[in-house]
Amino acid sequence: MIAIFYSGEDEGYIAVVPELPGCSAFGETEEEALKEIKVAIELWIEAVKKEGREIPKPMGKELLKAVMEK
16 A cells, blocks of 8 residues: 655655555655655565565555445
């Protein structure tokens, strides 16, 4: 799951992937933030693999289902 929100402090959009700790990106538009977060995800996964750490399983569908059930 990718979350994008406007940051007045940064005067732009921040994209984050809650399932990937520390994975975030910035863009002046939502579209730019989305483009940048896709690059950040690839780099995040590459770094985790090099460190021998486990990559978390995506939980986007499960999180959405939980929200929709409430």
